[in-house]
Every structure is written in structure tokens, then in C-alpha cells.
Amino acid sequence: MVAATETQNTIAFPDIEISEELVRRFDVSGPRYTSYPTADRFDYSFKEERFLPYLRERATGAANPPLSVYFHLPFCRSLCYFCACNKIITQDYGRSAEYIRYACKEMDLLAPHLGTDRRTVQLHLGGGTPTFMSQNELSMLMDATRRHFEFTPDAELGVEIDPRTVNEDTLSFLAGLGFNRCSFGVQDFDPDVQAAVNRIQPIGMVEQAVRASRDTGYESVNADLIYGLPKQTLASFERTIDEVIRLSPDRIALYNYAHLPSRFKAQRMVKSEDLPSAETRLQIFLLSTRRLLEAGYVYIGLDHFAKPGDELNRARQGNSLHRNFQGYTTRAECDLVGFGVSAIGKVGRSYNGNVRTVNAYYESLDQGRLPVERGVDLSTDDVLRREIIMILMCSMPLNFSEVGEKYGIDFERYFAAELERLRPYEEVGLMETRDGAITVTPKGRLFVRALGMVFDKYLGQPTVSTYSRLI
Numbered sequence: 310m311v312a313a314t315e316t317q318n319t320i321a322f323p324d325i326e327i328s329e330e331l332v333r334r335f336d337v338s339g340p341r342y343t344s345y346p347t348a349d350r351f352d353y354s355f356k357e358e359r360f361l362p363y364l365r366e367r368a369t370g371a372a373n374p375p376l377s378v379y380f381h382l383p384f385c386r387s388l389c390y391f392c393a394c395n396k397i398i399t400q401d402y403g404r405s406a407e408y409i410r411y412a413c414k415e416m417d418l419l420a421p422h423l424g425t426d427r428r429t430v431q432l433h434l435g436g437g438t439p440t441f442m443s444q445n446e447l448s449m450l451m452d453a454t455r456r457h458f459e460f461t462p463d464a465e466l467g468v469e470i471d472p473r474t475v476n477e478d479t480l481s482f483l484a485g486l487g488f489n490r491c492s493f494g495v496q497d498f499d500p501d502v503q504a505a506v507n508r509i510q511p512i513g514m515v516e517q518a519v520r521a522s523r524d525t526g527y528e529s530v531n532a533d534l535i536y537g538l539p540k541q542t543l544a545s546f547e548r549t550i551d552e553v554i555r556l557s558p559d560r561i562a563l564y565n566y567a568h569l570p571s572r573f574k575a576q577r578m579v580k581s582e583d584l585p586s587a588e589t590r591l592q593i594f595l596l597s598t599r600r601l602l603e604a605g606y607v608y609i610g611l612d613h614f615a616k617p618g619d620e621l622n623r624a625r626q627g628n629s630l631h632r633n634f635q636g637y638t639t640r641a642e643c644d645l646v647g648f649g650v651s652a653i654g655k656v657g658r659s660y661n662g663n664v665r666t667v668n669a670y671y672e673s674l675d676q677g678r679l680p681v682e683r684g685v686d687l688s689t690d691d692v693l694r695r696e697i698i699m700i701l702m703c704s705m706p707l708n709f710s711e712v713g714e715k716y717g718i719d720f721e722r723y724f725a726a727e728l729e730r731l732r733p734y735e736e737v738g739l740m741e742t743r744d745g746a747i748t749v750t751p752k753g754r755l756f757v758r759a760l761g762m763v764f765d766k767y768l769g770q771p772t773v774s775t776y777s778r779l780i
């Protein structure tokens with residue numbers, strides 16, 4: 310156990326120090342920077358015609374980065390009231406077979422543009438509920454994927470799991486398909502909270518699924534938790550955290566529930582009078598963080614924790630952590646190709662986003678067109694700022710001369726205004742500048758999005774998005 314010195318409102322560990330005062334001052338609403346520019350800046354005149362040249366450039370050009378593949382599988386059996394995902398609630402299992410056929414069609418259309426000899430190092434099935442699909446459908450999807458993409462022997466194949474939809478057989482079936490990472494949606498174990506969000510999954514059910522994933526040999530098991538949910542109290546979430554620590558997943562994501570009922574229809578089912586106060590949320594966050602650190606987890610950044618031996622932590626220590634649409638990753642910069650409704654991709658100097666409804670998705674594919682509805686062409690300045698933001702989000706050293714040389718700029722002159730704006734963060738020890746480099750300090754890791762925002766030139770321009778906060 311790590312020795313902790315603490316007062317009621319401060320946690321001080323050898324590795325990280327958090328005080329209420331610091332959180333109140335620097336926990337700003339901001340993007341999570343899984344992309345830059347952020348998805349709310351994508352341009353709706355970016356369609357297939359603007360996307361294809363980026364694919365062709367990869368097929369014919371010298372650059373040959375590895376590939377990451379994402380599938381969005383949107384179907385769910387019932388609605389969780391906190392949900393902000395693009396999903397379709399249905400009990401009609403026939404719908405997924407049709408969807409898989411279209412996803413295969415999308416692969417048939419897109420993959421030939423990628424050229425040959427592209428190594429695929431990552432695959433992720435997200436949703437929705439990927440395990441809504443039958444075993445036949447998942448086999449069909451994976452067979453088609455393997456026909457188009459060649460996975461490296463050490464490729465990371467991950468799947469999001471709703472514990473209510475799996476048993477030992479499902480988990481070993483998925484392992485047989487090659488999946489070696491799984492992520493369980495745990496959220497909260499308290500029965501009152503589960504009832505308030507319409508997601509009943511007793512501890513025993515989750516425990517059985519996590520055990521089965523261990524027995525089946527998944528290399529990394531993640532648990533997602535959400536705090537700020539209706540009916541949560543400090544005492545109830547403490548029990549949840551303790552149970553999760555007992556289950557011992559390799560990684561834990563501790564998300565903050567952002568209640569935005571005007572944007573997410575499902576959240577209108579949440580009674581706002583049941584939501585914990587801002588003060589309780591802060592106490593839950595501080596307590597959970599303390600418990601996880603005491604239990605030996607390492608704070609990776611934003612809302613992510615990992616065991617010391619987990620490759621995420623090893624990558625963090627070795628300055629090789631990255632960030633993509635799946636969050637923190639150990640895989641080097643990849644081109645990302647996304648399939649399915651609302652999937653987002655990143656190829657060369659572009660991002661592309663698919664249409665959000667299945668009808669529009671099917672219609673586009675029936676016409677033989679990639680279902681791209683928005684995207685963005687990145688300028689050199691965008692690429693430069695993206696690199697800086699990603700370095701900061703991963704808490705890696707930002708070396709001025711290295712970045713300056715790479716982009717042919719005098720870093721300190723080019724970013725004079727940004728460096729000035731970083732001063733208040735330096736004064737309270739969230740970062741330090743030494744020997745021509747910025748280093749994010751351990752406590753600064755909590756506030757990396759505030760540091761990233763300093764370099765985001767689009768902030769302040771109109772957007773439809775409301776950004777979340779850490780707490």
C-alpha cells in the first residue's frame with residue numbers, strides 16, 4: 310500500500326497531490342481531445358469526394374502508418390438513462406444481421422482504397438452493445454474484417470461488454486475470434502442507483518463475467534465506472550469502488566456523468582432531484598481516486614487508472630503513450646478507419662465522420678457511396694497543434710526544439726501567447742518549463758485538458774457542443 314498523507318480535503322501521495330482548492334480552480338469544461346480539431350468542428354460539406362483522395366494518397370504514397378479499425382455496433386436491448394452514445398434500442402434481433410451485412414459492404418467499398426501491405430495493429434468493437442450481435446453475426450463480421458485487414462501477431466483486439474449480455478461461453482467465443490482485450494460497463498453496483506438509471510446488473514453477474522474473462526485469458530480487462538449518477542452517495546460509491554478493486558481489473562475508467570438532457574434524450578428519464586450535489590461529486594471523486602491509488606493503481610490521465618504492470622502505465626513511463634478515439638493507447642500513431650453509423654476515422658491529414666442513422670447509412674451504401682457526412686482537412690497549423698495537445702494529454706515532455714525543427718518554426722516565438730497563458734498553471738505546479746521543454750507534473754495530469762486547451766485555436770469560436778468537466 311502507498312503511504313498517504315491526507316487531510317479531509319487533500320490527498321497527497323508520493324505520485325500525485327490533489328486538493329479541493331486546485332480542483333475548483335482548474336477543473337474547466339473542455340474537450341477530451343480524442344481528436345484535434347474536435348469533432349464539433351467538422352465540416353458537413355466534407356463527403357466521400359473529399360475523403361477518397363486521403364485514402365488514395367496512403368495507397369500510393371511513401372507513408373505507411375499502421376491501421377486501427379473501429380466498428381460502431383449500435384443496437385442495445387434496453388435503454389440506460391445516462392447514455393450519451395449513438396444507439397438503437399430494440400428487441401428485434403433480426404436488425405443486427407442486416408446491419409452486419411451493410412458494415413461488410415462498407416468494408417468492401419473502403420478497404421481497396423487503403424492499398425496493400427498495411428499492418429493492422431488495433432481493432433475495437435464499440436457501441437451500442439457489440440454483444441447484442443449473435444455469434445454467427447460476429448463471426449461473419451470478423452471473417453470479413455480478416456479478409457480486408459491483416460492483423461499483426463501482437464494486435465490489440467478489444468470489445469466493449471455489457472455484462473448483462475454475456476456468459477462464459479460468449480467470452481470464450483469472442484476470445485476464439487481473436488479478442489484479447491475487453492471492457493466491462495460496470496458504472497455502479499448500488500441497487501438504487503441501478504434502478505434509477507435502468508441498468509440492473511448485480512455484483513454477482515459482473516463478477517462472473519470478469520472472472521470468466523480472466524479464465525479465458527484476455528490480456529487486459531477494463532472496468533468503466535460513472536460517478537455523478539442519480540441516487541449516488543459518497544457511502545454508496547465507496548462500496549462500488551471497493552467491490553471493483555476486489556474484482557481487480559487491469560484498467561479502470563472513472564467517468565463523470567454529464568447531465569445534458571437537452572442534448573441526450575435518454576437523460577430526460579433521469580430525475581434531476583436525484584442527482585448528487587456538486588460537493589458530493591467532488592467528494593466522490595477525491596475518495597475514489599484515493600482508494601484506487603491506495604489499492605496500487607497508477608493514475609494515467611483524465612479519468613484513467615491502470616495497474617503498474619499494465620502496458621498503459623509502462624507506455625506512460627516510457628513516454629510512448631498515445632491518444633485516439635478509444636482514449637489512451639499504447640499503439641503508435643495509426644490511421645484509423647471507422648465503420649458503422651457515426652464512426653469516426655482519421656486518415657492522413659483528415660478526419661471523417663459517418664452518417665448517424667441506419668437509414669442514411671444503408672441508403673448511402675446501397676448507392677455504392679461511402680457514408681461520410683462530415684469531416685475536416687487539417688492545415689499544417691492543425692497538425693502541429695494536434696501533436697502538441699496530444700503530447701500534453703499524455704503528460705509527455707514537450708520539447709520546443711524538437712517540435713520546432715519538425716515543423717520549421719521557432720517554437721517560442723510561434724507560441725509566445727500560449728506560453729504566456731500557461732504561466733498560471735506553472736505557478737501552481739501543474740507543469741514546469743525547464744531546458745526548453747514543458748513537463749506536466751504528477752498533479753498536473755488531472756488537468757491536462759486545461760493545458761491542451763491553451764493550444765486549441767478553435768476555442769472561443771461558436772460550437773454546438775457543451776464540453777464536460779473532470780468533476
Ligand code: SF4
Nearest residue numbers: 385389392394396437
Ligand atoms: S450505456 Fe451502453 S448499453 Fe446502455 S443504452 Fe447506452 S450504449 Fe446501450
